[in-house]
Amino acid sequence: MAIRVYLLFLLFLSSAIVTYSLYEDQAGLMDWHQRYIGKVKHAVFHTQKTGRKRVIVSTEENVVASLDLRLGEIFWRHVLGTKDAIDGVDIALGKYVITLSSEGSTLRAWNLPDGQMVWETSLHSAQQSKSLLSVPVNLKVDKDYPILVFGGGYLHAVSAIDGEVLWKKDFTAEGFEVQRVLQPPGSRIIYVLGFVNSAEAVVYQIDSKTGEVVSQKSMEFPGGFSGGISSVSSDKVVVLDSTRSILVTIIFLDGGISFQKTRISDLVEDSGNAEILSPLLTNMLAVKVNKRTIFVRVDGEGKLEVVDSLSDETAMSDSLPVADDQEAFASIHHEGSKIHLMVKLVNDLDTVLLKESIQMDQHRGRVHKVFVNNYIRTDRSNGFRALIVMEDHSLLLLQQGAIVWSREEGLASVTDVTTAELPVEKDGVSVSKVEHTLVDWLKGHVLKLKGSLLLASPEDVAAIQEMRLKSSGRSKLTRDHNGFRKLIIALTRAGKLFALHTGDGRIVWSMLLNSPSKSEACERPSGISLYQWQVPHHHAMDENPSVLVVGRCGSDSSAPGVLSFVDVYTGKEISSSDIGHSVVQVLPLPFTDETEQRLHLIADTNGHVHLYPKTSEALSIFEREFQNVYWYTVEADDGIIRGHAMKSSCSGETADKYCFTTRELWTVVFPSESEKIISTLTRKPNEVVHTQAKVNTDQDLLYKYVSKNLLFVATVSPKGAGEISSVTPEESALVVYLIDTITGRILHRLSHQGCQGPVHAVFSENWVVYHYFNLRAHKYEVTVVEIYDQSRAENKNVWKLILGKHNLTAPISSYSRPEVFTKSQSYFFAQSVKTIAVTSTAKGITSKQLLIGTIGDQILALDKRFVDPRRTLNPSQAEKEEGIIPLTDSLPIIPQSYITHSLKVEGLRGIITAPAKLESTTHVFAYGVDLFYTRLAPSKTYDSLTDDFSYALLLITIVALVAAIYITWVLSEKKELSEKWR
């Protein structure tokens, strides 16, 4: 009965509050938002003018941004689409930022000060090819400044002023690939050098005004070229031949072409495969041979000569002009925990203009890129500032021997996220003083009271806001009673692990998995995924929690794996091991050992599974459950899902007792001509479900089919696998399946004719909600499928239930063939979706909200009540009271229910939810290029007072009441006395 009252109470609350929303002054109290740009690919400095010094960068996350050189803040930023990779960035006319993207087919100009788009030109593109952006510095044609762009087989000259195409030259027929566009100063003829089929060097001389070919010279090179090219001067380039052992200098002076071959073995003794490095240096090129970087000078006749050689781990910048027709370049190399920045003259490598040593955090790894910029010091000498990109993708500005600012750009490419608890507050440790004295406390509350009574002045409002932000110790590094303070552990593409505090989003610790001090066996491990390894509670309270990072030593799927165990409290690696077998899948098992370490199975390419941790205790636990552990694989390319069971211990000489073989139990084969797997999904393994029963209005009972061994699979016709609306409705069909992963039984199949992917789905408790495109209606649709267990439906006798004579809590097996039935309903949804998640709470009692990451990079919270198959057009009174919403054809998008309010999580890729200790509340963390965190209470905080609850008002009321009681008592005493005397 208590539960019923509780549920009714909940229901009341949830029906009373339709949307989650907050007031303007509540923004930023529980949520935080961090803006990033990603790993920088190109950087162009803009420091000439006396205004704000800035650097324009383009990144691997397809962001073009303008950063403040003094503070590293973002002036402006544009996130281009995921398919709109930036190929080149430059500044034209001193006021426009030019970006070339989408493989050379889109050229845009952005206004330098404020980042507004000035013009955009789509360039004709016929075939896939390398793209090239060239902004000639002093080429002027009839008051116009052409920008030369090669991409898709065409060379375009585009006006820098308005983006109009001045002329274009079609090279598709010849298969000509432009490598360099060179422009001798003072001439209107441009040289276009390229290769045909990587074996013939062709030089076109093109009139920059009309685009006419003045002359064309070509020369075959037997053996062919490989990709690397370095242009050393306006009439010479150096390329590598296809064997990577000969450097070829191509001289195309005065319309003629000549080759000059130099064997690398003639330059250095022990030569291997060479690689031309990207820095553009005048009359010089950098070649990487045998883990050394050699500098090769090219003289006037094209002769090559080695002038210097450096260790492999040296990063170099392009050369830049300094005073007196000299050019300089920067190089950075590591030495211990320090990095050494050197700026040298290109012509004279012995002249070191600048030499600085800077202490560098080990966990930033190696320097990947250097961009250097000079400025004139007050004493007329050259000063240099260097922008460096580190291995962990972070961006730092070095100037005068110090790190001026740094940006943790690794967080723009988060690949996996988990959460962890903070340490418990120790008895001895005193709580940091939040409210100092009673007077301060009262003052604060009086201010709050003023605010709530609308009496506060603007200064007071500001003070209140500031107080709220600082209040309640939300950024303390200890666990709190409500579980609001947690750590978000994020693994980035660079292989760095970050721990972010939920209170204010600061980085508590960070750790590069492949820090240089590690062993040589695995040179560049890449992190794949992140698991909670040890979550201590109950008896293992003294242990620190830890996470498991599974990595791989190469990009190949058969490359050996690496396991790394990281202590969550300290951010230190406890241990790491090269496991000696490949990793294709990691299966966390629902068992833990004495110290709360979770058992994991790691499957390799041979179909064997390996048990971790490798302890005898884990082995005995696993052997107990040996028969009940299954494993399935989804082979999307072949359209096959396979189920495996454990068979026996591995045999063979390399086998240990923690290795087990598997046998195939079942396969589900989708016909390849009609169905292609595009999406699969299971429930989150740690989701908590409060009850197995679903109660209808008329007290009717439905038993949810709550199983963790259910796989949702969506397939489309192969024709419909492409872009939306690329097929007719007749040609495309979407089919969804619910498959039991133990037996391979298909529990449910639902086909949507005339529909198409991409499918975004969320699976929780006994329901799946998925989003797809309906080609007939030309709209997006959302369908909900709820699964119920028919075989338990007989358990309806009250007396049996009261006396406990039922089998509802008995363990169930998939082999008992549960009969299920489903209910489903579809709705239109007005928005395209990037990802869907669902809130999760500690006990699973609170109603759920779908968190929909929309195409506009915002997150919409939609009550699960809107996607309820029980919705009807005219719900009865009782149904209305239960909170069933009348059926509408489309799902409402209520602007107030955007949990990101006015912010955008640019490049949104995923949403993670984690329960707080307080049942009503859930943590939401969204990641993309930006990061966003907030706390949600889908049914409002029914189990706690809100933050803005006025304790002062309560206190004042109590004091006033006590005073009133005392006064009236005194008065009544007096009156009584006078009555007596009368």
Add this chain to the structure above:
Amino acid sequence: MDKGKAVMGTGRRWAVEFSDQSTVPSSRDILDPPGFSRASPEQDDSATSRQKKDAEANWKLQKAWEVAQSPFKNLMMMGFMMWMAGNTVHLFSIGITFSALWQPISALQSVGKIFEPFKDNKVELLMPKLVFLALNLGGLALGIWKLNTLGLLPTHASDWVSSLAPPQEVEHSGGGFVFH
């Protein structure tokens, strides 16, 4: 109040004996006046006093029956109120239902007290008491029925199942797409 009592407790006491001691002639020094018969009036009054007592007993019984039947009116009114309140859970219907439950219970607790004034050797109070009890029990039943229609009694299977956690699964499986 205490002060008043204190004064009474410690104060001087005096008493006037109003009881008639005339029935005990030996204790008296003074003889009865001539022509006064001590016994005669009592014999005379006996008939009228019995009549009076009968009437009182009848009256008491009548009153007792009235009291016994009084919950019926209450019952009717409660029924009407409940019908008005409807079957949804809100403040009004909850209030009505709980008062409908409380009234019979409090009445049942104080059955003895209610029938106290009508206590008499000659009055048979059992039947009125039983009727009173029955009617109040009826009221109680009505309240409980109302409670049930409001859905606040665990009489449905759903009330017993909704707190049951989902059953454990015997088998465990994991997997998915192969890591690329």
